[in-house]
Amino acid sequence: MAGRLLGKRLAHFLERFHQAAFSPKYLFYTNIGISVGLSMVGDAMEQTYEKMVGEIPEWNRTRTVRMGISGLTVGVVCHYWYQYLDYHYPQRTLKTVIIKILLDQFICSPFYMAVFFLTMAVLEDTTWEELKQEIREKALxxxxxxxxVWPVAQLINFLLLKPQYRVLYDNTISLGYDIFTSQVKYRKKPTEEVEPKKGK
Incomplete structure (x- = not known):
């Protein structure tokens, strides 16, 4: 009896939390929290693998925090980008969805990556020449x-999901991509004080 009552209270609490978190009032903060959290999880998972195969000696917390901060900046981009798309293209027809996918791939994706590299460059005190070289080597x-990944993923996002869940869905799919992003970002990185050199 007590367990059932506790279960009902927990379900009620989660429902209220869900309604508040995904409400227009708090959605921005929810999306930012999701983006930061999953970016850090993705990097932690990648570092766990790198440590397991002997590419790094230990988990680099500074690197994970930096990836989390990059999640904050790109989370802001995603939040307002999806709002823009849904405002100007509210229909869920196949034609509209294809337009949104193409805009997402040709406009948001390059901008998203630019924001990511710029954010990391600021955090790592990278020179302009080093930043340009890194973009040439890794952006493509x-x-x-x-x-x-994203054309098919965004077909589901734009066709089936409610707008308030777009960033949550985006970041859930992005978890695997974030692992890959972390791997590419720190591939063959020179030795730095806070970032041990990997064995590749």
Whole structure:
């Protein structure tokens, strides 16, 4: 009896939390929290793998925090980008969804990656020349990966999901992509004080 009552109270609490978190009043903060949290989880998972195969000696907390901060900046981009798309293209017809997918791939994806690299460059005190070189080496790899994942993922997002769940869905799908992003970002990275050199 006590267990059933506790279960009902917990369910009631979760329902109220869900309604508040995804309400227009708090949705921005929810989306930012999701983006930061899952970016850090993705990097932690990638570092766990790198440590397991001997590429790094230990988990680099600074790197994970930096990836979380990058999640904050790109989370802001995603929040307002989806609002823009849903405001200007509210229909759920196949034609409208395809337009939104193409806009997402050709406009938001490159901008998203630019924000990511710029954020990390600021956090790592990277020079402008180093930033340009990193973009030349890594941006195309990440953008090609975007085309293998996101057109189909966004078809589901734009066609089936309610607008308030877009960033949550985006970040859930992004978890695997964030692991890949972390791997590409820190591939063959020179030795730094807070970032041990990997064995590749």
């Amino acid at each position: 790899i990440l953008y090609a990966a975007e085309w293998t």
